Amino acid sequence: MSNQITKEAILNALSKVDEPDLHQDLVTLNMIHNLEIEGDKVSFTIMLTTPACPFRAKLEREAKEAVMTIDGVKAVIVKMDSDVPNDGRMRGLVKMPIRNAIAVGSGKGGVGKSTVSVNIAVALAQSGARVGLMDADIYGPNVPTMLGVEKLPPPQGKRLIPAQAYGFKMISMGLLVKPGQPLIWRGPMLNSAIRQFLGDVEWGELDYLIVDLPPGTGDASLSLAQALPLSGAVIVTLPQLVSLEDASRGLNMFKTLEVPILGIIENMSYLDLPDGTRMDIFGSGGGEQLAQATGTNFLGKIPIDQNVRIGGDSGKPIVASHPDSAAARSLREITETIAAKVSVAALSAKNELPINIIE
Numbered sequence: 001m002s003n004q005i006t007k008e009a010i011l012n013a014l015s016k017v018d019e020p021d022l023h024q025d026l027v028t029l030n031m032i033h034n035l036e037i038e039g040d041k042v043s044f045t046i047m048l049t050t051p052a053c054p055f056r057a058k059l060e061r062e063a064k065e066a067v068m069t070i071d072g073v074k075a076v077i078v079k080m081d082s083d084v085p086n087d088g089r090m091r092g093l094v095k096m097p098i099r100n101a102i103a104v105g106s107g108k109g110g111v112g113k114s115t116v117s118v119n120i121a122v123a124l125a126q127s128g129a130r131v132g133l134m135d136a137d138i139y140g141p142n143v144p145t146m147l148g149v150e151k152l153p154p155p156q157g158k159r160l161i162p163a164q165a166y167g168f169k170m171i172s173m174g175l176l177v178k179p180g181q182p183l184i185w186r187g188p189m190l191n192s193a194i195r196q197f198l199g200d201v202e203w204g205e206l207d208y209l210i211v212d213l214p215p216g217t218g219d220a221s222l223s224l225a226q227a228l229p230l231s232g233a234v235i236v237t238l239p240q241l242v243s244l245e246d247a248s249r250g251l252n253m254f255k256t257l258e259v260p261i262l263g264i265i266e267n268m269s270y271l272d273l274p275d276g277t278r279m280d281i282f283g284s285g286g287g288e289q290l291a292q293a294t295g296t297n298f299l300g301k302i303p304i305d306q307n308v309r310i311g312g313d314s315g316k317p318i319v320a321s322h323p324d325s326a327a328a329r330s331l332r333e334i335t336e337t338i339a340a341k342v343s344v345a346a347l348s349a350k351n352e353l354p355i356n357i358i359e
């Protein structure tokens with residue numbers, strides 16, 4: 001007859017499984033929940049700090065293997081769940097509980113900020129997170145087209161109800177004015193539009209609010225950073241030199257605003273041709289160089305893919321429409337890296353501004 005299986009033995013086995021980002025084991029991190037033993041069957045839940053955890057499958061497998069080595073254990077059932085930590089920043093203006101807010105910016109136009117924002121939101125929502133996307137490009141809103149959304153649900157009293165697409169909530173000036181109508185606004189109006197998008201929209205509880213910024217280092221970023229304490233910002237650049245110069249301006253702007261930089265994404269990095277050759281249309285390696293030169297994380301490269309553009313024009317983000325493409329895979333990996341970094345920062349440096357997330 002086998003020994004009685006004890007909780008101590010199971011926790012001891014699980015304390016040998018490390019979370020690679022947080023550099024501690026699952027037991028120390030309090031990630032093991034609902035531990036139950038029924039005869040020779042053991043079940044428990046691993047509570048991750050983000051559903052988009054890059055080590056989800058690895059942790060599940062290692063935890064299972066660790067418990068299987070215990071004498072007498074015949075079956076292990078691992079449930080994966082998550083509880084995204086709040087970054088600890090006060091969001092008084094926003095009456096809704098938004099746990100983390102991530103801005104996507106660049107110094108330059110047309111580098112793929114909106115594309116990246118939309119696909120990060122899709123990837124986070126697909127992982128099971130509660131996600132909102134705010135299109136802060138008040139003058140040139142592109143997010144509605146990229147998601148195929150044409151209108152908002154009717155408001156409830158004075159509160160705007162965000163649109164729903166691909167499992168997340170979205171608000172954009174493009175849904176509040178007639179298509180094609182020019183938006184000629186002045187600074188203070190822009191400021192109040194951004195504040196309204198935060199304060200007057202019924203976001204509900206969100207794990208992540210993604211903010212798609214307009215090009216440049218102008219008023220919108222300033223208004224945003226003042227209205228909404230940001231967990232961090234990601235900078236999108238092309239590999240070429242002129243784009244990098246603009247990207248470093250964007251980087252410096254966030255530094256001035258005391259917004260932590262989560263990292264740099266290089267978009268349109270290369271084009272893979274059907275004959276197997278690779279073309280560096282906009283140069284190569286610039287994003288990594290900029291990251292190195294500025295002591296910033298490099299989050300990854302996204303190749304040129306015509307389905308990114310087609311999907312953007314037709315409301316079908318590549319992560320949803322071509323999930324196995326290299327571009328979608330890269331966007332998912334970038335999303336997981338960002339989610340992990342945000343969780344690590346939230347857990348390790350609560351209430352400390354600015355946070356230095358660079359490892």
Ligand SMILES: Nc1ncnc2c1ncn2[C@@H]1O[C@H](COP(=O)(O)OP(=O)(O)OP(=O)(O)O)[C@@H](O)[C@H]1O
Pocket residue numbers: 108109110111112113114115116137140142213214215267268302303304305306307308309310312313327
């Ligand atoms: N990796 C890619 N492969 C192919 N096309 C892409 C890629 N990334 C972006 N695009 C296309 O490039 C165009 C510009 O992208 P996007 O609108 O996302 O840039 P942006 O930085 O938000 O621009 P703006 O500064 O005007 O807001 C879009 O048509 C988009 O579909």
Ligand SMILES: [Mg+2]
Pocket residue numbers: 113114115137142212213214215
């Ligand atoms: Mg844009």
